[in-house]
Amino acid sequence: MTGATGRKSTFIRNLDPAVVTAFGCILLLLVLGSLYSRSFLSPEYLLQQLKVASFLGIIATGMMLVILLGQIDLSVPWTVATGAMMACAAAAYGPVGTALAIPFGVLCGIGIGLVNGVGVAYLRIPSMIVTLATNAVAQGVMVVYTGGFSPQDSATTAMRYLATGALVPGIPNVVFIWALIGAAMVFLLRRTGFGRAVYGIGNRERAAYLSGINTRRIVMIAFAASGGLSALGGVLLAGYASKAAQSMGDAYLLPAIAAVVLGGTSILGGKGSYLGTVAGVILITLLQSILSVTQMPEAGRQIIYGVVIILMLLLYGRAPASR
Amino acid sequence: MESGAPLFRMEGISKRYGGVRALENAELSVRTGAIHAVLGENGAGKSTLIKIMAGVVAADEGQMTLDGQPVTFASPAAANAAGIACVFQELSLIPELSVADNIVIFNPPTRFGMIDRKAQRRLAEEALARAGAADIHPLALVKDLPLSRQQIVEIAKALARKPRILILDEATSALTSADVSKVFAVLKRLRSEGLALVYISHRMNEIAELADDCTVFRNGSKVASYAAGTRSDSEVIEMMIGREYHSVYPPKPGPLAPAAPVLETRNLSWANRLHDISFSLRAGEIVGLGGLDGQGQRDLLLALFGVLRGLRGTVLVDGRAISIGSPAQARRHGIGMALIPEDRKTEGLMLPMTVRDNLSLASLDRLTRGGIIDRPKEESAIDRMMTLLSIKAGNIDAPVGALSGGNQQKVVIAKWLMRQPRIVLLNDPTRGIDVGTKQEIYQLLRRLADEGAAILFYSTDYAELIGCCDRVLVLYDGAVKRELAGPEITERALIASALNISSADPSHREPIQ
Amino acid sequence: DPEIVSGPAAEPECFAPWSADTKFFKFPKKDGPYRIALANGYIANTWRIQMVQTAKAYAAQPDVAAKLKEFKVVSTGEDVPAQISAINNFIDSGYDAIVVNAQNPTAFAPVIKRAKEAGVVLVAFDNILDTEDAINVNVDQKGLGQLWGDWLVKHLPDGGKVLEVRGVAGTSVDTDRHDGIHEKLQASGKKFEVVEVMGKWDDGVAQKVTADAIATSGPFDGITGQGGDTGIVQAMIDAKHPFVPFGGETENGFRKFCAAHAADGLKCSSAGTGPAQVAVAIKTAIAALEGQVVPQSVKLPLAIVEDPNFKEGQDYFQAESDNFFVGNSFPTCGINFSAQEIMKQSKDNQ
Amino acid sequence: MNDWRYRLTEHRGTLAAVAIFVVMFIIYTANHPAGFTANVIQTAANKGVLLAFVAMAQTMVVITAGIDLSVGMIFLLTNCLASWLVVGSPLETAFGVVVVLGVGASCGAINGAIVIYGRLQPIVATIATGAVYFGFALLLRPFPGGSVNEGLADALTGRIFGVVPASLVALAAVVVVIWVPFSRSVYGRAAYAVGSSETAAYMSGMPIRRGKLLAYTLAGLVAALGGLFLTFFTYTGDAALASGNAYTLFSIAAVVLGGVSLFGGKGSAIGAVFGALAFRTIGDLLFVFDLDPLWQPLFQGLILLAAISLGALALFRVRNRLEWFL
Ligand SMILES: Nc1ncnc2c1ncn2[C@@H]1O[C@H](COP(=O)(O)OP(=O)(O)OP(=O)(O)O)[C@@H](O)[C@H]1O
Ligand SMILES: Nc1ncnc2c1ncn2[C@@H]1O[C@H](COP(=O)(O)OP(=O)(O)OP(=O)(O)O)[C@@H](O)[C@H]1O
Ligand SMILES: [Mg+2]
Numbered sequence A: 001m002t003g004a005t006g007r008k009s010t011f012i013r014n015l016d017p018a019v020v021t022a023f024g025c026i027l028l029l030l031v032l033g034s035l036y037s038r039s040f041l042s043p044e045y046l047l048q049q050l051k052v053a054s055f056l057g058i059i060a061t062g063m064m065l066v067i068l069l070g071q072i073d074l075s076v077p078w079t080v081a082t083g084a085m086m087a088c089a090a091a092a093y094g095p096v097g098t099a100l101a102i103p104f105g106v107l108c109g110i111g112i113g114l115v116n117g118v119g120v121a122y123l124r125i126p127s128m129i130v131t132l133a134t135n136a137v138a139q140g141v142m143v144v145y146t147g148g149f150s151p152q153d154s155a156t157t158a159m160r161y162l163a164t165g166a167l168v169p170g171i172p173n174v175v176f177i178w179a180l181i182g183a184a185m186v187f188l189l190r191r192t193g194f195g196r197a198v199y200g201i202g203n204r205e206r207a208a209y210l211s212g213i214n215t216r217r218i219v220m221i222a223f224a225a226s227g228g229l230s231a232l233g234g235v236l237l238a239g240y241a242s243k244a245a246q247s248m249g250d251a252y253l254l255p256a257i258a259a260v261v262l263g264g265t266s267i268l269g270g271k272g273s274y275l276g277t278v279a280g281v282i283l284i285t286l287l288q289s290i291l292s293v294t295q296m297p298e299a300g301r302q303i304i305y306g307v308v309i310i311l312m313l314l315l316y317g318r319a320p321a322s323r
Numbered sequence B: 001m002e003s004g005a006p007l008f009r010m011e012g013i014s015k016r017y018g019g020v021r022a023l024e025n026a027e028l029s030v031r032t033g034a035i036h037a038v039l040g041e042n043g044a045g046k047s048t049l050i051k052i053m054a055g056v057v058a059a060d061e062g063q064m065t066l067d068g069q070p071v072t073f074a075s076p077a078a079a080n081a082a083g084i085a086c087v088f089q090e091l092s093l094i095p096e097l098s099v100a101d102n103i104v105i106f107n108p109p110t111r112f113g114m115i116d117r118k119a120q121r122r123l124a125e126e127a128l129a130r131a132g133a134a135d136i137h138p139l140a141l142v143k144d145l146p147l148s149r150q151q152i153v154e155i156a157k158a159l160a161r162k163p164r165i166l167i168l169d170e171a172t173s174a175l176t177s178a179d180v181s182k183v184f185a186v187l188k189r190l191r192s193e194g195l196a197l198v199y200i201s202h203r204m205n206e207i208a209e210l211a212d213d214c215t216v217f218r219n220g221s222k223v224a225s226y227a228a229g230t231r232s233d234s235e236v237i238e239m240m241i242g243r244e245y246h247s248v249y250p251p252k253p254g255p256l257a258p259a260a261p262v263l264e265t266r267n268l269s270w271a272n273r274l275h276d277i278s279f280s281l282r283a284g285e286i287v288g289l290g291g292l293d294g295q296g297q298r299d300l301l302l303a304l305f306g307v308l309r310g311l312r313g314t315v316l317v318d319g320r321a322i323s324i325g326s327p328a329q330a331r332r333h334g335i336g337m338a339l340i341p342e343d344r345k346t347e348g349l350m351l352p353m354t355v356r357d358n359l360s361l362a363s364l365d366r367l368t369r370g371g372i373i374d375r376p377k378e379e380s381a382i383d384r385m386m387t388l389l390s391i392k393a394g395n396i397d398a399p400v401g402a403l404s405g406g407n408q409q410k411v412v413i414a415k416w417l418m419r420q421p422r423i424v425l426l427n428d429p430t431r432g433i434d435v436g437t438k439q440e441i442y443q444l445l446r447r448l449a450d451e452g453a454a455i456l457f458y459s460t461d462y463a464e465l466i467g468c469c470d471r472v473l474v475l476y477d478g479a480v481k482r483e484l485a486g487p488e489i490t491e492r493a494l495i496a497s498a499l500n501i502s503s504a505d506p507s508h509r510e511p512i513q
Numbered sequence C: 001d002p003e004i005v006s007g008p009a010a011e012p013e014c015f016a017p018w019s020a021d022t023k024f025f026k027f028p029k030k031d032g033p034y035r036i037a038l039a040n041g042y043i044a045n046t047w048r049i050q051m052v053q054t055a056k057a058y059a060a061q062p063d064v065a066a067k068l069k070e071f072k073v074v075s076t077g078e079d080v081p082a083q084i085s086a087i088n089n090f091i092d093s094g095y096d097a098i099v100v101n102a103q104n105p106t107a108f109a110p111v112i113k114r115a116k117e118a119g120v121v122l123v124a125f126d127n128i129l130d131t132e133d134a135i136n137v138n139v140d141q142k143g144l145g146q147l148w149g150d151w152l153v154k155h156l157p158d159g160g161k162v163l164e165v166r167g168v169a170g171t172s173v174d175t176d177r178h179d180g181i182h183e184k185l186q187a188s189g190k191k192f193e194v195v196e197v198m199g200k201w202d203d204g205v206a207q208k209v210t211a212d213a214i215a216t217s218g219p220f221d222g223i224t225g226q227g228g229d230t231g232i233v234q235a236m237i238d239a240k241h242p243f244v245p246f247g248g249e250t251e252n253g254f255r256k257f258c259a260a261h262a263a264d265g266l267k268c269s270s271a272g273t274g275p276a277q278v279a280v281a282i283k284t285a286i287a288a289l290e291g292q293v294v295p296q297s298v299k300l301p302l303a304i305v306e307d308p309n310f311k312e313g314q315d316y317f318q319a320e321s322d323n324f325f326v327g328n329s330f331p332t333c334g335i336n337f338s339a340q341e342i343m344k345q346s347k348d349n350q
Numbered sequence D: 001m002n003d004w005r006y007r008l009t010e011h012r013g014t015l016a017a018v019a020i021f022v023v024m025f026i027i028y029t030a031n032h033p034a035g036f037t038a039n040v041i042q043t044a045a046n047k048g049v050l051l052a053f054v055a056m057a058q059t060m061v062v063i064t065a066g067i068d069l070s071v072g073m074i075f076l077l078t079n080c081l082a083s084w085l086v087v088g089s090p091l092e093t094a095f096g097v098v099v100v101l102g103v104g105a106s107c108g109a110i111n112g113a114i115v116i117y118g119r120l121q122p123i124v125a126t127i128a129t130g131a132v133y134f135g136f137a138l139l140l141r142p143f144p145g146g147s148v149n150e151g152l153a154d155a156l157t158g159r160i161f162g163v164v165p166a167s168l169v170a171l172a173a174v175v176v177v178i179w180v181p182f183s184r185s186v187y188g189r190a191a192y193a194v195g196s197s198e199t200a201a202y203m204s205g206m207p208i209r210r211g212k213l214l215a216y217t218l219a220g221l222v223a224a225l226g227g228l229f230l231t232f233f234t235y236t237g238d239a240a241l242a243s244g245n246a247y248t249l250f251s252i253a254a255v256v257l258g259g260v261s262l263f264g265g266k267g268s269a270i271g272a273v274f275g276a277l278a279f280r281t282i283g284d285l286l287f288v289f290d291l292d293p294l295w296q297p298l299f300q301g302l303i304l305l306a307a308i309s310l311g312a313l314a315l316f317r318v319r320n321r322l323e324w325f326l
């Protein structure tokens, strides 16, 4: 066996047509955008998009993990907000608080994720409804908290540096963070027992359980990870905006789901690749951006947004014919 | 073959699934008033053929004629309208609907556009009675019935359509022998009423009892058609597997030297399904679980494997009392238990995942270091299993769903053997498996036992229990009624104790369900 | 039913009529203390939280508290029918007056009818009601837009390219402010090219769309934002966009930026009406119940600070959160909360 | 004989929803300052009925093992449309109602067609169509406004004989005229069957495509009825994104509270209706318990969490762990 060529051909064979098409759609969008304005092809614009996409990318990573299990996480909006607000709030507690701000924010997200995970894995409540409820609870907690204590809500320097700084000139740090998380996710899904178990559970939890996999623990960990990643997205968003605000997560729920699915991950679980999610995230970000700068009434933007997503899915996201 | 124009005829049928040729220029013709048995190994194309006949799958090429007229079926409904009803190998019942809903599902009686529930119930009761299962309540939900009852409902559902051609694809594979004889009576009556029946089964004795005509398939093509009784069993089997065929069962080693049991239970009880079960299992021993289907055998296996909650009594492994709370604990080092589950499609395998992923799924803990998969180790473990069980898979990175049923079953077994279990629980592992593969499985079991595994083996097939087991525990109503050992294991003894009667005339007793 | 009378109102500086032809109400005098309810809709943003806190603080002031038997607040979320039902419930439960921040200005006709029949005083503020049968405590949204439009006209004498970051599509507040801005830009007769994006009054969204707009259509000569202004300025800084004149809301963060970068060209007009308008609304309700003359439509003064008048500790608070709205006092009504005092109240109470 | 036992099992989810609702409503009215009066009930009914319609719509899709995330947007779109069309003379009003319902049904049918013929997953397909429907709603009502035939509106949101809320009667009528015939029709059964096991339904030759399409279409129609009632209740049209999303999410909660399985094949719109009424009562409880306003959202969230966790109690009865996995 010539290892290298063997690996390579496997790689090409494993390339999901959906992923390839999704990347094709990205190019198409850019070309269409450039008809409207040259600057859509400028490096500044593209980097700017990549930076904005990173936040969605990080959040969608967690969402993907959960979707691979055949579940869904609707608690994203307030998990993002909680992560951001708690990280900022921690910074009020002296240098220790400032140093621990980021981990604390992420930890709060993991906490919400754990509640989701316990509900789904141990209480067997459908994820769609548990996460809806925890979202409401997280919102409630944040309202109480904000109203009661006037917490600090400006981001720490570290948060701002991670979100807006550039260790390598020209390339925002947050893009690196996304890349790092992405690489970890790919490794997790492809090379670890956990990843195998995730796909296994997504395909058929009963069989995974009978194979001696601790399915409940894995489901719980996945939800916790999703919560943590949403919160990390929130922390970075707070760094980007230099402050936390309650509604900051609202704009991320549906796009995160759409990005994962546009990337070829089956919403029923058990199938999907991270590369696809990357493509989906970039697609959604570009589409939103191009629509936001075209001088068009909001109504038109909404209609085009919906129609384009449907068309792209029809292009490559269809289930196989049944016979 | 007897004369008379065939009622239905298929010629030159080919069907390809991706790269797999399921059928290649296949043909079949059936006549009225006869039962036509279709035989063949797993993956020979039998199910595919009848799916085409029933309009579930579209053929790539070929013609079908009904009453001499060419026909094509765009959907199951179209085939149904032409008078073809089919009991599929994979049950086609809707689990969340009631028995009555399911039975009339093709053509429910309506009033004012709404389903007439009274009439529906009447029809359902009629059909259940025809299928010899009047004891099934029409309002019960299908998902609440045991598999064997579901299969009867499936037959009743086909009968309710008043078909001209009735197809049964391994329709009796989950039935108890009492149910089988009822079904056979029904089939014989239908034959006398002038129906054409197509009957697929891997059980030779059933075919001998029922069939008028036989067709043997191999590798997607017809090998031969002949009138029933004109070929010997071994001739038929050789046609099916394409090679010579000897005794199915490996020789038994005879009584073992006494040794401490590996697995032992004392007064094991669960809910009102298992009662005071006590037995022991030694290394090198194959112990069968017999009895009518649904007498607690499956529950017993699940209980041992840590799936059931609220067990009472004691389970001992190596003489140590343990409590197992999950399959994860059951497979642990020190216990080393494995369970080959009943339904490979929903419990054994992830059909869309690759053969590789399926094989290593139960051994992930052993194949990973710090959570990371040790690829060379995985590779070699998989290679070992592929050869050990001679699994036929073109590509181990192809979905396991693309393998034939028999090979899928081997994958299920292999994924557990990879852990080298000390205690192997098997839940009817040969259901719907062809003779060739069955033989391989029997030999494998014996080899495992010889290598020191303790095997507990549930089968609905008495011949299997007789052929393979050193001892058989016969369960009745959740309790061990009798333990048979060595030469005591005979069909007569098995049936008698299964029906919980001491003298042997089982045919007049109804099984309790 | 209130009697329609002629002005002026009881406290003319506070209860200023909306326009010359605004009607004045005189409700039959009821004996106190009163039961007053606040029917809020959405709660989960700073403005609303600040508003609810202000309402509570106001109702707890000794002179106000003396007049109140009960002050109850209910937040019903984004759903209009839920808010309507809440008001119905308040009516059925015998409250004397209901103060409402309406989720939809036009949807309350049936409930206004019921309140009137039941003799309940209905006072709307912020998102006011489209009616002449209830009292509206009004912010001049269009006037606010005009103010920002004027600001840009003044600072861009030759016209130029303006980025307009709007609010939530489909709301009257967004439309009124937008109309006000464009009215003034057009009336100037100068050549203004306006690029519009929807910022949803949210810093994050506004920041993103601003960044996009700068990358694709920038640079701009002037900016106006209806909300999320801190995010807009942040996006300019991130994109190294030159500071330009800006007409925006009263967020503390925005004002901090305005103060810090005025010298570099960030000439700001920061105007709006803070959440304390709820206190004006409560005050109006009490006055109406006491039988005093009140205008049907009260015009709130705008809290305006313009460059170069940003003063630390008064117009903005450097050490405090970016998120609260600074314009929070109505001296003419005797309402003098400072925002950070409100947002800290519970902490101090504990 | 013991038919009733099977019937009871079949309707367990629905009965549980009724029970939850009744308990909550008793707590509510017992503590309401005005008590159990016609006014209080009418208010609760008018609010509850809107969500009940949307939840009923959601149920139709959910029983096919789908989900309709555009249902709140159809609700908004038809509300905006009704605020233009359902006005004027009785004839014009009737015409308007027909058009509004037609548009709702068409939106549902489009969803269905995309899911069935386009073979897209319902969850994403309806996220996208939801954006489109919202776009059209915004086109119709760039800002809130419009009007409605007030006579009709008052009649349908008022009381019959001074006691019975007309909206409840209308809801019941819709259940009887749309849901019952649908659920008992061949297509309705196909919709259930598809949700329970699509392969089995297909192999049984059921009209699964038409069953599904009808389910989606009726979902659109019923959502439009909700939109119509929203117009009657508010006299206006309003393309409020947040409120559309809220209705979509609430409808999912209502469906679950109503004992409808999100995995399809099980449950009834009647359960969902009670689920919706119960969900609405959670909000109403804010009145009767004197809660700090800032604690109200948390309180609602916790009650929701508690209510859905009730279902988990059944877990303790499960003796066979495989039953966890459906
Ligand atoms: N989903 C699939 N995709 C590709 N090939 C398939 C698929 N299913 C089956 N095959 C091919 O068809 C052959 C027969 O498969 P099938 O499942 O019909 O076996 P079978 O003969 O019915 O076995 P059994 O009796 O055990 O069910 C297999 O060898 C396999 O390669
Ligand atoms: N849906 C499918 N997709 C791909 N291949 C299939 C499919 N169904 C069957 N095959 C393949 O077609 C071939 C014939 O399968 P078929 O099910 O007809 O065999 P069979 O004779 O019924 O076997 P068994 O006795 O195990 O039931 C097998 O190789 C199988 O793998
Ligand atoms: Mg077969």
Ligand SMILES: [Mg+2]
Pocket (backbone or CB within 6 Å): B043, B047, B089, B405
């Ligand atoms: Mg088969």
